Amino acid sequence: MAPPTSGLHHVTAIAGDPQRNADFYVGTLGLRFVKRTVNHDDTGTYHFYFGDERGSPGTNITFFPWSDGGRAGEFGAGQTRDTAYAIPTDSIDYWVDRLESRDIDVERAERFGETVLRFEDPDGIGLELVATELADDADVQPWDDGPVPVDHQLRGFHAVTLAVAEFEPTASALTDVLGYELEAEADGRRRYRAAEGGPGSAIDLVETDAGRGRMGVGTVHHIAFMAEDEAQQQRYREAFADQGLRSTEIVDRKYFRSIYCREPGGILFEVATNEPGFAVDEDVEELGSSLVLPEWLEADRESIEAQLPEFDGPSIEDGSQ
Template identity: 70%
Template sequence: MSPDTPGLHHVTAIAGNPQANADFYVGTLGLRFVKKTVNHDDTGTYHFYFGDGEGAPGTNITFFPWTDQGREGRFGAGQTQTTAYGISSDSVDYWRDRLESQDIEFEEEERFDETVLRFSDPDGIELELVASDGEFDATPWEDGPVPTEHQLRGFYNVTLAVDDYGPTETILTDVLGYELEAEADGRRRYRSATGGPGSLVDLVETDAGRGQMGVGTVHHVAFVAESVDEQEEWREAFAAAGLSPSEVIDRKYFRSIYTREPGGVLVEMATTGPGFTEDEALEELGERLALPEWLEDERKEIEAQLPEFDGPNVDSSGD
């Protein structure tokens, strides 16, 4: 019997140009740049985190910017198709105007009786803003380019694309504890047993073939594990379901385990702590290259091989 997860912890994707990536997520979407570090498994690659005012779990979209050519990804089955943030129902007009003012093409639709604005980031990663008056725990970023009342309010849901609902649905319901909540237009919506912010996962089927990891695709989606002890329960639950979970890995700001579900999506279970203030004060988040203590001795070499990056442009246009 596995524990219950409240929902999404973070989403990690592959970007191209680090400057364009940061300028978009901070200057356009108004997320806070909460951590500049490196991929622990590839220290020549940045790892950027963008989230709410505190970088709380359930608000962070993170990126590995791959600057070398020829590493473009291809969307397909076994990938996260869309990452959606919640916005207030009163903020739809603001976001229509903001996206238009920054020449971002978007489509608007009604889905499950909610307004959805759908668009892509500079690398083609699909994003959505969903107008909802449900509960959200995001902390506003007082110094951001978007007025606090219109800021993104944390994850609303992710949409996972698979070639067949069945195997992924089994992991969602029998292991992660999600329940089918609604179905329409070829989309199945599931909610975690505990509900609340970031508790939704949608499944869609695609005939695009298996996706290829690279720039413009999502690397993995992470769900909340409340503690390392709970992670051990998740490891046992994944193994009992015939999956191959990793050992617990120290990611400095949280602990993680990984497994690939039968539909091909890479899933992480990440703890809620210790958090991003482990090595930076809250008011200084994202201002310096943060390295875990086991890489600190290599700082000079790491900084020398990282691509040029000036920090995000906090553009207030569109307010």
């Protein structure tokens, strides 16, 4: 069996307009724009990364902005429903005020003893802010120049909620391959926790009667879990195979190495290494300031740039990039 994962590494979704996407995640949520590159498998599409000051694993939500002309997704079984960030327990009022002042509808609820603020991004992707004591233990690097005061900044991921037709197939991949354990169950929701616990270690499953979802703008493409190195990834490949699941070979994504496997419930799982990180081609102070390409695409820079939509960089209302 593979070693238990520490938890979530990143979440990747599909956006519409790139400018609107960046303005929201930086200007409204206060995440730093840590990398501007392209989808390695579709170089006419940007790949944006938003995270803490350094883009630490466990803080990054990433996007393929397809533009507003891209095909709209349809929510259904086999998709991520919500991506939840941890916030300090005394930050609830700050975030309610901040979001509502931007005309964002916020739903407030209690779940497993924690206060949850649910809302959607401009493309309809479900987001949550969870006031949790785990936020105090998060290994994140505050972005001192961001638009959100350091005391209220997002503390990396708390959990993701996966919508499935039935619990067991996806639960088996979580427990038998990634080392998650069932922690709690309430109101039709099952919470699984990575063995190490701590921030970013929870996965929630909910069942849905909706048919299989369709990938497109406004949906999550995949979720990624942490691996220490490629040796661990090989063990995950073996563990997936032991469950009758086929995973990819290790893929070089420049900032981490990845394997991919579609679990039985239809959700695409990635397992990504924590190294080398985003500072391999930009100084930390310059992260996200220019289009960076991996070495194997650099010779095509001119044609790649010609295909990409117009983008001016994120707008920050009350801070500096």
